[in-house]
Amino acid sequence: MEEKDDEKQEPLFELEGAAGEGAAETSGPKLQIPAKLPVLMLRDIVVFPYMIIPLFVGREKSKNAVDLALSSHRMILLLTQKDLEIEDPKREDAFDIGTVAMIIRMLKLPDGRVRVLVQGLIRARVESFEDDGKVIQSEIAVIHEPEVTEKTIETEALIRNIRSGLEKATSLGKNIPPEVLIIATNMDDPGRLADLTAANLDLKVDEAQKILETVNPQLRLKKVHELLLRELELLDLQSKISSEAKGEMDKLQRQYFLRQQLKAIQKELGEGSELQEEIKNYQEKLAKLQVPDEVKEELEKQINRLGQMHPESAETAVVRNYLDWMFSLPWNESTTDNLDLKKARQILDEDHYGLDKVKMRILEYLAVRSLSQKIRGPILCFVGPPGVGKTSLGRSIARSLGRKFVRISLGGVRDEAEIRGHRRTYVGAMPGKIIQGIKQAGSNNPVFMLDEVDKIGADFRGDPSSALLEVLDPEQNHSFRDHYLGVPFDLSKVMFITTANLLDPIQPAFRDRMEIIELPGYTEEEKLEIARRHLIPKQIAENGLNKQLISFSRGAVQKIIAQYTREAGVRNLEREIASVCRKVARKVAEGKRSLHRLTANNIEEFLGPPRIFRDQMLAKDQVGVSTGVAWTATGGEIIFVEATKMKGKGGLILTGSLGDVMKESAQAALSFLRSHADEFGINPTIFTEYDFHIHIPEGAIPKDGPSAGVTIATSLISVCTEIKVKHDVAMTGEITLRGNVLPIGGIKEKVLAAQRAGIRKMILPAPNKKDLTDIPGKIRREMEFIFVEDINQVFESALTVSPLKDRHEMATPQRT
Template sequence: MDNEIKSLPMVALRGMTIMPEMVVHFDVSRERSIAAVQEAMVEEQKIFLTAQKSIDTENPGMGDVYEVGTVGTIKQIIKLPKHIVRVLVAGETRGRLKEIEYQDPYLRAKVEVIDEADLMIPDDPGAEAMERGLKDILVEYAAKNGKMSKESVAQLLDIKGVKKLVDEIAANIPLYYTDQQEILDETDFQKRYERLCFKLVNEVQIMNIKEEIQKKVKERVDKHQREYILREQLKLIREELGEDSTISDAEEFENSLKKLKAPKEVKEKLQKEINRFKSSLNSPAENGVIRTYIETLLEMPWDKAAKDNNDIEYAKQVLDEDHYGLEQVKERILEFLAVRTLTKKGDSPILCLAGPPGTGKTSIAKSLARAMKKPYVRISLGGVRDEAEIRGHRKTYVGAMPGRIANGIRTAGVKNPVMLLDEIDKVSTDYKGDTFSALLEVLDSEQNSKFRDHYLEVPLDLSEVMFITTANTLQTIPRPLLDRMEVIEISSYTENEKLHIAQEHLIPKQLEKHGLTPEQLTFSRHAIWKMARNYTKEAGVRQLEREIGNVCRKAAKEILTTERKKINVTDRNIQKFLGKEKYTYQMANTAPEVGIVRGLAWTSVGGDTLQIEVNVMPGNGELMLTGQLGDVMKESARAGISYIRSVSGKYGIAEDFFEKHDLHVHIPEGAVPKDGPSAGITMATAMLSAVTDKKVRADLAMTGEITLRGRVLPIGGLKEKLLAAKSAGIRTVLVPKENVADVEELSSEITKGLEIIPVENMDEVLERALTGE
């Protein structure tokens, strides 16, 4: 059935949608809207009402209003002041706007009146189910909304018929006009029903969420309100009792500030924070952060310094008591104390003690603090990779704290302690920042007087702190950082030094630790020497101390389980306590041999000797290298063979010798990797000996790098290498001529019994090494 087309006056509504079955008042003030209402009264009182898409449009056209509106009957018109007309309208049926016939003096439109008599409505069971479901949703919506009266809800629930119920609910519930317009637009009843249900359920969910949020907010506000009231009551009670802690805290901070010796900038910062503390009493979280910050600043020793010890004799006595040897380190410390006494200035050098583990680097810093009568702070940097560990965290972060440097100063209680930065070579770097770069400011005497810790936010003077750093190797320390430190090399201990250290320090310490007395357990010199030589292999004395402790434990057990009152450990019965020997030294060969030369090597646990063997066999000129040689040693071997070939005529080697023979260079202990730039002349001598069939002296060892022209280049680790040669029974050692200065620095204890011959080129080496047999 076709819908009827009518020509009706039209009013465009702003922010309002009128539904069928709705009786409503609205005010009109625009001239055309008033004229349309008056024209409708003249005609059959019928008018077409549709909503504007935008409430700001003043003269709406066809595209500015919604297509579906409501055809209604005007029941009453009331003229109000200021040219406003109030209209009472009853909505009757839906209408679809076809066109606007004209706009002046009022809007008149062609409207298709939508006949809903033939709407597809489900049969009885379906309609009943839809009706009950909609009523259930309505009850829940009304309970949550609170804007609908009980009477209006009861009237809606009394309605029979699902179509009328949908229209009445859509007309009477307080939905936003765009939501009502969506329902009005639906001419299909099933979709209109679903749309209405969806809107109601959605509104219920929104109100549930809103209610939950409001409940949480109320709980939080109530909690803060309760805390505030209780805090105020507590404050009043304490005031009555004269125990107002908050006021006393602020007063205590201010009293401490008056007594504090600190730069003006620090005092101003503290006063500002104390004022903030007073004003943050109602915020416990902020109050706690400010309190911690103020306490930290007050605990820092800004201008509190330890008195320097000017007694150099006392310092020397302390250093000698605690350490045997380490003469270079002790001398440097005493020089520093002497200069400090004369100049009376607090500037301190930054010393870096570099050497193998167990050589006393860490303990020398502790002894220095005791010698100077200053507090001692040790900061271990091994594995530190976060820049904030050095510079601190900004106090805006949760759990912020000062960096390790500032915390160390606070712990020491003075601004000029002895601070040990242990294992500085083991600092690492990652995405959290470059820790080495953070240390640059700490260890630069030119700028550490204004060190900035992120937590403190005020400059901290580190210029009077005596920094001592330790490192096992200098290779991993960046050059800019290394440049700011004065490096003192601590080399391996000699066997004599280990003997003295064991007698004067290690044995008394271990006897006390194990509850023994010197009368119950004694060690002979040869027993200590054997422990150091055959049961340990190290540059320091840590393992030696463990072996002494091992002997002490077994001796303690024997004293308690037998009738023995005294035990004397000698080189003859040492195996009873420590078992069989763990290390043996390869002694010098008894007679000269062809193609076998003794070389010297430096390792992280001291020096060692390397016996290099060379064999010649028929072949086609190949050079074979075995014994786990590194790239540097392989290159030394190739340089050596090139040199030998260049001087083959001098030694009577046939021109085609290297084309018809292979050379095999081997260093025993093939499972142990070997590398380093100091075996060049050794391999060249061994190869020439094998090629010419001349024997090499058995009591001779050598160290040095070779060039293609036969020059001998200097090497490092000379002290450890000479000690290894001495232990192996070597009498003569060839060293590069450029290392003569290093030889002169060594003590007579090391060089005694050795003939050390400086060599400049291979001719001198071969002249000394080959026997001529």
Template sequence: MSIPRESTDTEYVSIHDVAREAGAPSRISSRSLPEALPVLGLSDIVVFPGMVTPLLVESGPSIQLIDDVVAGDRLLGVCLQRRPEQENPGLGDLHPVGCAVRLLKMLKYPDGNVRILVEGLWRIRLREAVRESPYLVAKYDLLRDERDDSVETLALLRNAQAEFQDIVQLSPAIPEQARMAALNAEDPGHFADLVAVHLNLRLEERQKVLETAPVRERLQILLPLLHREREVLSLSSKIQAEVATSITKTQRDYFLREQLRVIRRELGEEESGSPDVRILRQRLEELQLPAEVRSVAARELERLELIPGVSPEYAVARNYVEWILALPWTRETEDNWDLDRAARILDEDHYGLEKVKERLLEFIAVLQRRRQIKGPVLCLVGPPGTGKTSLGRSVARALGRKFAQISLGGVRDEAEIRGHRRTYVGAMPGRILQTLRRLESRNPVLVLDELDKVGNDARGDPASALLEVLDPLQNQAFVDHYLDLPFDLSRVLFIGTANWLDPVHPALRDRLEVIELPGYTESEKLHIARRHLWPRQLQEHGLSAREVTLPSATVRRIIREYTREAGVRQLERDLAALARKATRRLLISNPQAQGAPVRIQPADLPEWLGPPRFPAEPPERIRDCGIALALAWTPYGGEVLYIEVTRMPGRGQLLLTGSLGEVMKESARTALSCLRSRAQTLGLSVEPEDKYDWHVHIPAGAVPKDGPSAGLAVLMALASLEQQRPVPSDLGLTGEITLRGQVLRVGGVREKLLAACRHGLRRVILPVGNQGDWEEVPAEVRQRLKPLFVRHITEVFSLVFPRA
């Protein structure tokens, strides 16, 4: 049964006063209580002894209970329900500890509801139900206060009284009568019940206080609750006072500022009294700015003087002026045009890459002659870990310019390049001008990383926005949306980087001069590790070359058996792992790090780095027919692909699997058509077309593969299946074929040949058109591979399947 209450009518008075007002005997004895009491369930209130509170009774059984109580001795029990929504609770639905109360007054309403006024008498604990229909009648035990006159109880009482007096001072909701009753309360149990009635507690906390018969424990429960309530009320009062003070001060400052502005205007004074405006005006006078920029900044300062400092527009205008004054409109660093010094720095920072260094030195030489940047923007294209970004850093060091790197990977918002317009909240310039402001120079070297990973969506096309930044004919007056002023970017040396050029916007690609960075050979990786990677790891881990020794044989084994990449990024990770483990071993063996040095031998690598990722074993020997090795190019270096072909009874269909692109699918269809059309010329006996289905598969099906250079390998795999003769295991093939049997030139030869070396191949078949590319391959690769140049597939057949 839900029993709502009106908290404003709840009082806590002495039992004798209530008894006199109700016309009852002035003294109530617990012996006059009956053995069983009708029990009324309460939904949202806990009644304490000495508490007088009104209750509203709504359900039929509860109204019948009240009628019977009024006709009898006016005594009943009230207990808090476990579930407030239950209308006729049983004994198990109530908290066992409640309060025996006396009904003082009753008033019936026309709608059938009954309002009663009850007075709490004694704590009771329900023992057993006498009956539960039409309402609950239960036997009970009286819970008397277990008093303790110890010094600890007295101290708890005084602390609780002091806390309650502070709460009364802070809370206007507690009546003065409660304060007087608390001051005059001598009985600790009586005081605890009084505080529980007037304190803002949850129902569970009130019920816990009611169920606690020992007075000292009751005070121990109440004291933290009193402290919490006092802290909450203190903080609430502090917040209200601060808010009121802030509002008052803001209004006062606004009126005073307006009066001051009017007085200055009447006096004809032009100088603003704002310290911010004075500082900005002084900076404007000291800087050398273009005439248009100075005019806009002066106009914005005049406007700023008229805006109240508390206005949000004041912060926007002030931020705009600060951006204008912070940009390097005329500040730049002095260039160093010493070509010998530039060549020496490039050689110090990078091993190999002779053609790349030569092109960069030519670029610096042209800059020295013209003293301005005109022409295409350099773009370094190559696999990850080949040193594209570090080359840009070396160019900046050679020229004596400041350097910054702007990563464009995943950028999809055009505002990242051109900035946001000032009408938007939180607007700011684009990343180009942000970087120039940080560098405080208008002629730095900016490396735009990951040009091939720039995206576009509904917020614009950042790649198109880069056209205005990189085009030498447009960037002399680059206009950022935030500044809305032309800024000269022609003195900035932009260098782009990408893994491959296909995803780059065609118009942007047209403005780039591509410099390809090929992968490194084994000897080049060894020199890079010895000269650059390992010394850097020693320095970063606080080691010296005397403490940790890494022989060249160890590095060579890491290159061969733990890395298979075009760059040196994974190699550097493995060297960092060795440095970490060596540092730990030095500290464990000798905390002072003055013991014997650590020498890492090749045989120790499985213990330090785990088992080899690419064991030094001969390449897989091809014993089955219908398999050929294709050399492929990827943005991350060359790869060796296994082309697998099989056939089964069918209707002449060609099945292609392995996540192949459209170009590679067309190459496979071309290979099959070429093989069928020239079967007699090649000495093959091809079965009727509608008798078998062909299935071409390239493993690693989760990796997308595309390109025409696998056509020759597919053709040889098909021919191997037809002749039932396996393709040699040490032979790699690359080349595009036509229906006439011609073998056409392909790209990425250097990366493909490096992959062939890593895979352990000995011979490669290349188109005749790639003979010039063979001369560009490092000598180390030329010594390990034997090239076989072909023009027509008949030459390929004689090389792959020599007659007995």
């Protein structure tokens, strides 16, 4: 059994002697140290005798050792680990000599750890090491120091040196408590003085352990003195480095005061430096500048900062660059709008043919602008396929309004700072593209075109389209705040025009801030007029030709449009015209300076054989083949839906690269016919004894959408009833299971496609009658439109013979 101390008093004992090797007895209060003690393993610290220190205990074995000590004699053996990373140390992981300590106080912390305050008592050597998995205990042998009978001169000198060394270390900045200095001054025991000094030198574990293992007091005092001298050298060097740094700072302060005195002297003599001249110029500009108070305060602040800086410092260049940007912006410089509507219309017609919707919107803005000075700049979005003139239209609008024109391309922009600018803390910071464009225009009311807004990207650097929300919101852009400027700038007078090929990629919130104007594409007649008025004269001039050397007939241009290009715009048409002009220029350069007439008959000599074959309507009526129309990004095309039946079990085969929606339309058409077989005189067994195959040619081209529903239904009923489909009728519309025909989109493109193919009769859903206003009057007069509400009206108009038994019950379709 372990011996327990019966007296529960504060363990502030002075150990003087021992009764034997296994236990120690002291004069005064008797304190017996048991031969077996619980062990507390320490990391990165060595505790010396008479040293009072708080310890934080977290390992379970260590907490158990504390509990065991508190439940008995309050004594514990403090052993230091050789490697502080080891979580569960063994005998070989700890030093042989440690310190017997008394636990003075214990506190349990909320995080589960235990805080104990211990006082070292005496050195002890580990004789055995017992680890039962819960707690480590060790049999110890107390190490007694040899008594110093009399002090030698060397010992006295060492004691004095250590006392003076501690005081010097304190003067050099070493954090030694004052009470330690007092104790050291009054302490004559060399062993205890050595331990006290070593405990306050922040020694490494190996060095501290060597001091602990040195039993001879005089030898231990000598080693501690050497370590103290090394510490004093380090402190002296550290103090020297600090003094040099302070001296450098004092030098900079002295230079600053000298510069201030130099400025005062120059002011008295009337001599200003180059920087002072700049500051004076900035102040003169600020006095003339009419800007909001917030902007003026920021400019005054930056000018004052510049006056206090060294001309050669890097910060001076940053402030100077900022002030240059601020003073170069057109804060209140505006151009005068051209409010003459006739002149504006004339300019718009000169630059572009057609595009009546856009021209009407610009003239409306000018009309309101002439009546009210407070109108905000509109935010328009031109949406259409490539090559229809969206970008050039913006330049034309600026010319008609008499404003400056600025264009930036946002295709592929991924960094939000491209719009809002960089903060001035970054090296090379500058404003965003919006402020740069305003500076480039030199006025605060330009026509500002943001090109390709549907191709803006987004990544970890931010979303530029979200940053544009403030720019394009009339309720917010009067105080647009660029990160570089740091002050608001008024964008409400700017006319913003954005362009896009598609609306779908644009964020809904972004799209909601813009007025959408669709540019669907040009008809062949419009392309012909554009080529004659703009493209041909432009290419003739660019290739060094004139009207005496080359001429295009109307037929030649029509053939180029129909057989060499397939697009909604006129970009490829211009390339083909340029190709013809280059070949003529070569002939002229070779000496053939006669007039070269380009006609439909000889155009192939310049461009080669036709590259595109026009869609042609069928030559005759056929069973199971109907003519539909489709919208494409380059305009519209006609498509043929072929259906056939074969022996089978009622299956439906769909081919031709059809999308899911189109497949569902085919299934809906077949289900409608099966459910109304009696009305059309169809034998119901045909749907169980035959398979139906629907194919749409040009299988390499993906096709989708619901508008082919009526076309597929017409082909299927033709196969089921063996009634032929009229070859000169095109149709479009979505079908429902009840036989209703629903409206669809892209009417203009589809009608133009049918007209180009030579079709003069077209079946359309009745709700789409309103869309005929977008179709040129010439084409409306050439074609007959049949407006239907249900599929029976489609069958009546598309088939050569009506499939219905009771024709008198069917509603008559509307014709125009």
